[in-house]
Structure formats: C-alpha cells, structure tokens
Amino acid sequence: MTLHTAIALVLMSWTGFAADAQDSVTRRLDRIDRLQQWLDAVGQHEFGSADDALLRVASWDRNTLWLVWQDVSSVVSLVREPSTGVFYTPIEPEPFSGVFRLPQPRPRTRVIPYGRDDINRLRLIAKQVTDRGGEDRILKRGATLHAEIAVLGPVLPVPDSSRRPRSDSIMLYLADGQQTGVDDASVQWEMGRRLLDKVKPKESRKLGADPGADETVRLWYLASNLYMQSVEQTDAWHVERSVQLFPQDPEVLFVAACAREIFSGPQIQSVLLSTTLSRDLFKLYGDEGEELRRAEKLYRESLERDPNRAEARIRLGRVLNRRGRHQDAIVELRRATAGTKNRLLLYYGNLFLGDAADALGLAEEARRAYQRASELFELAQSPRLALSAMAARAGDRSGALAAIEEVLARDQPARADDPWWSYYIAQTRDLEGVWTALRVAVTAERPRR
C-alpha cells in the first residue's frame, strides 16, 4: 500500500531529551561558542541543500543540542526582556501534560549556571539576533534547519553511534506490519518543535509565546507532518501538537486526520497488538476504534472550515465505512465524487462508494462505482477484486473469474497500477510544494521592527 518498505513509529519514552544533559564544566566553558556556531549555521544554511552549515549541526549529539536549545531560550528571553538576569531550564522534558495528564501541571526547573562572562556574551548575541532580524526569524530558520536535517538524515554521514543525537522518544521500525528494530527517534523534530514553541508574532496579543498565530510555523507543521506520512514515520505527539496550535486550520486538521487514519490501520495496530514493549510507550495511540473516531472528528472539523475539500470528504467516507456507518458514508461519498474532477480522488471516491453501496445492498450502484474506478485505472486490482467478489456472492462463478483474470495474470504489476496500494501516502503527493512554500516563507522572513 505504500511506496516505502519500512515505517517508523515514534513513541514517547519516560527518559528525557534532557535527562542526561548535565553540563560539565568543560561544556559550560564552550557552550556559548557552540551557540554562536549554531546561530552562524542558521544564518548561513541555504534551505534545500545539504551544505556545510547543515552537516555541522547534524553531527552534534543530543546533549549539545539540549544545551544549544537552553541557550537559544536564554537569548530569546534577553531579546524580549533585556533586563533578565536569571535563566531557567526545565529539569524534566517539556511537559506534555495535555496528552499524558502528568500529575504535576508545571515542569520542575533549575537555574542555568551561567557565569558573568557567559551572560555578557549572551547579551551581545541577543543584540546580534535583534540586528539580524529578530528572535522569531532565528527560531523559525533554526526549526527549518533541524527539519531539513531530519529529512536528509538518511543520506547524511552518520556520526559515531555513541554521539548520535537522541531524543525523548524512541523510534520503532516496522516492516510489513512487524517490528524489526528499536532506536532513538530523531531529536531534530523535537528541537524544531521546541524552538517554534517560543515564537511570538508581532501581531499576537498574547503575553507569552504564540506560535499558533504564525503562518510559517503552520507551514512547518504541515510540511513536517506530510513528510513523516510520506516516509511512513509516525509521531503522534507531532500530530497532536500541530492540532493544539492550529485547531481552526482546515489543512492542519486534514493532515492530522490522515495521521489518525494511518494509526487506525493495520500497520500500526498490528504492532500495538503484538509488541512486547511497555504499553506506556503507546499512550498516544488508540486502538483501531479510537483512532477511527479521532480521524472522523478531525475530517469533520476540517470539512466544517472548508466544505469543498473533496479529499477530506472521501477519506471521511472510508472512515465511516470502516466504522460500519455505511449510510453516512454513502452520503459523503456521493457528494464528494460529484464534486471533483481529480482522477485520483475520483478513483478513491468510487472505490469507497462501491464499498458503501455493496454493504447497503445497493448492488447496481456498487457495481457502477467499482466499474468507474476500474475505468479510471484500468490495471487496478482493487475494484476488479470487488466486482469479482460481488459476482461470486451472486453465484456467478465465471463472471467472478472473468473480472480478475486479466489483472491477476499481469507479469510485473507496478505500484502506480493501483492507487489503493498508495492510499496511506497519497495525501502527501504535494509534499514538495508545501516544503517549497515553507522555504520561501522562512527565507522571506523580515526583521521585526
């Protein structure tokens, strides 16, 4: 069903991104230099390329990134409140309390033990940041740099494994519905999220950070979520966070709904049912029924804000079919197929319309829908299998055979023959366009005066 052979499931672990990031004296002495290196890389990086700036930051380990994030936070504090003299950092990872319902509503913090020289240098850097376009510009450029490291990760030179960046999540590698390995998740996404959490657009009236009011942040979440879906990497927290920040945005809601639909699918559910890992790691993933319910809610919310989003309606129809609500499904699918001319969407729409009609005993409508799907993609197996099964159930064995003989006998079926095989990543087909929009937006960020 996908173009990729392995998928990765990002899970939260109980250990923190910061858990073993105690500053050694040595680290403290050069941490401001490292911050300066990071700022230089953020300024120099040409988006879309694996340049020296990107490679340099990509080689940093988890502890280094943690310190950089602390120091960037300190700089942001100084830009916004120059009189700041004491800087805090969380002891625990970021409080994901909205999801995990942790007993303590606020994270414990500690004072960052900067020396006087460190603080003086931070003040100079804060001024430099202001002169270079403001802290939001740096935060967004930084987040995009880390996103590009995550995207380019597989082709980058791999650092020594003991120094590889680690995060507070683990990555579960899956192939064909089976767990094949466990590793640390990419810390880069988390770094990006943490940086963006500090964005405060000029027009925002909130006292604190307000990333949900920023268009570039929205594009960052769209691009990153779509990228993860395109390579079948799932990170429930990333999805959750995007919806928290942009609860009214039909695009974000649509992409989040797609993620929930993916979570409801056999790739993820088979792991939930069979894993030997602690159930605590899967807190953000529901069972099939729960994920379908969440997907339906998000598709509906997306459609409320943009009723012409045919793809959301078609996918909603499929989710309703899977929930056994075929009557509701057929209403959505009839409307969606009547309202789009997109060949791919018409294929999916007719495939699922056939399914709904068949389940409701509307044999003629089901047959017509499957036939339309078959005409749109002549080599597709799925509508032929469905037509064949209808004939078989009606006692027409020769008709059942005739419907599938040709497509099943093909020598080398290609992935493109049947879009059903790519259903779970089809929504990412404009991924490049979204990334381009993000890069353009980040590059165009102007100084905040």
Added chain:
Amino acid sequence: MKAPFGLALLLGTGLTAGPQQPTFSSRVEAVRVDVLVTDRGQVVTKLRPEDFEVKDEGVLQDVDLVRLEQLPLNIILGLDVSESVNGERLEHLQSAGASLLRGLKKDDRAALLTFSHAVRLRQELTSDIPLVQETLAAVVPSGQTSLVDGTYGAIALSGSDVGRSLLIVFSDGVDTASFLTPDVVLQSARRSDVVVYGIAMRGRISPTFLKNIGEVTGGSVFEIESTKDLSQTFLRILEEFRQRYLLSFTPRGVAATGWHKLDVRVKGRRGTVRARAGYQAGG
C-alpha cells in the same frame, strides 16, 4: 453448492474415472461436502456412505460417496511473498512448495498464486508440475501483505470443473494491504467447493481470518513456530486431504435458496468430523 458446478464436476469425473465409475448422484442439484474424519488424532479411513449422516438445515439427506482415488487433486498454493518473507523464510517456503509438488500424482494439477500488496497468478492450474516448481523458485519477495485479497483471488481461481480443490494459504504476518474485507471473502468462500488450509506463524495475533476461512470451507489452520516446519506441514496437509471423503447429496425437504447449515456425523462410532459449515444455495 448448487447446480452447474456440481453437474460439471460429476460429468468430468466420470470421463476420467476409468472402468469403475464413482457412485454419485447425477442430479443437477448435487451438493459436495469434503469431509475429514479423525479419531484421537488419527485419520479414519474406509468408511462407507451408510456410515455418514448428513443433515441439511436439520433435515436428514441421502448421501452418496465419491471414490476419491478416481478424483485428481487441484492444489492451489496461495503464498505470501511480501517483504517479511525474505531470506531464510523464502528458502523454506520454496522448499516446502517443492516437497508438496513432488508428492502429487499423475493426474493432479497445481497452480501458484502469490500475494504481497499485489495479487499475482503466477501459474494457472496445470499438470506441468515442474513448471510450477520453477515458477515458485523464481519468486522475489517485496511489498506488504494482502492476505485477504490473495485468499479471495485463489478461491475465485479454484473453481475447477474436474477433481477436488485444495487451497493452501501461507502467510507470515498480518494483513496490511487488502482492499476486500474478510467478511466479503468468507461470503464468497461459502459458495465455493474448495477446501482451504491456512498456515500462519504462531504469534500474539491470532490468525482469525485463516481460522474462519478454514472453518467455512471445512479446512483448518496450522500455526507453526518456524518456517523450518513448512515442508512437514505442507506434506501433512496433502496427506490429510487425500484421506478425506467426498460426500454428495441432492438436497431434499429444504429451501432452494439461502444459507444452508450442514451437520455431518459418522454413525455408530467415535470420530471427529471436519466439513464445511454449510453452503449457499441459489441467488
């Protein structure tokens, strides 16, 4: 199973049966029931028609017994060749397939259908067994698993007019890619004469679909610890299938359409009977 298929089967069988004609009804409405009888794990052989009691919707029927030695076998291999079946698993699978194919007799036929995300009929039913072996040896695994779609494809292709059909479905994992739902395939299986044996890897997820399809068709499911056990399992299934009985009866005193529940027993002796749960009659 109603009508033309039953008739065609019986006529076809007659043509290949040799001097001793099988005892069966030549009426158009004949229903075939493939039956396995075991007693404390051992297959019971040499039973006669009068040893069986078949009830169709609770109504006792007159049973004929088709002599199996007269009937060639149609063996359909429906094999998972998704990405997870790579390396050693593939070698075991190919070796098991070869063992089974070597165990076929002169008039037997075999077919090979594989499934990953796509379902592929690699070799339709043929008596050229070495060709099927060669085809199996050339399989390269990739992609995901569409077990339900693959099983459906194999059932649809198994409707031979001649002989008894056995479908062996092997999958090493869960279905991740099918479009068809298990219910749709189970409904189709109810109209088929094929007996389905499933083989799955033992794990935390029960092979529910294969169990259900085995139950509906009178077959079974084997859960194996390792693909090293595949050859043994394939041969066991073939051996077991050869020792089954094929009962035939013309339904009397029951409705002409709809789902008919079957109850098959052996009279006057101990034994466990495995047979299809029923059949779908009419439209």
